[in-house]
Amino acid sequence: MRKLLEFHRSPNAVKVRVGLNYKGLEYETDEMMAANRQPMLEAAGWPMIPILIDGDVVMRDSLAILHYLEANYRDGPSLTPESRDEIQTAEALLANLSPEILRIQWGLSPQFQKPEADREESAIAEAREAMQAALKQLERRLADRSWLVGDAMSIYDIVLACNLLPTRPPERFAEQSPIWRFFADHFRLEDDARVAGWIDRVVAHDDDWGGPPA
DSSP: OEEEEEOTTOHHHHHHHHHHHHTTOOEEEEEOBTTBOHHHHHHHSOSSSOEEEETTEEEESHHHHHHHHHHHOTTSOOOSOSSHHHHHHHHHHHHHHHHHHHHHHHHTHHHHTSOGGGOOHHHHHHHHHHHHHHHHHHHHHTTTOSSSSSSSOOHHHHHHHHHTGGGSOOHHHHHHOHHHHHHHHHHOOOTTSHHHHHHHHHHTTOTTTTSSOO
């Protein structure tokens, strides 16, 4: 049985679960603890999740795992865009938007680690404005389509949509985690946003995620 070492609420773990489920592959999950990274080091010489153990193969890094699944389980639905032009378009979208989205999120770390009363509202507002600018590009891209390219979900949809999960957290995640609560309070997307619907379509392939926010 395949085993996925994960932190359940991690967007990177969600990426792999979506890929596994979309491919129709059976697996079990093993929840890791941030305070004890020894199991990850023993499995992959790597202190971060996700780690996929598939027989004698051990893969780390969510994007590498998705490419591994696509290359080795071709009987399931494809996660590769159909044409070279579509791949290049999707690669450009990912290269342009994903680093900016992650930069904004990581840059907020000093804020969500502070007590609420000590947070800098100006810094949060600046980050929110930057996020909205990035999301406008996606809104335009998704104006007349369900997926970034082509007629089906691809690896690029999974990676970029899951990087945006902090803007679309289930309420139960916000109840369990101060970090998710912070993003739910300050960065949650409205239900009628095209990007929100697209994220929901991606995570619909992950039963553990629980679907769109309550």
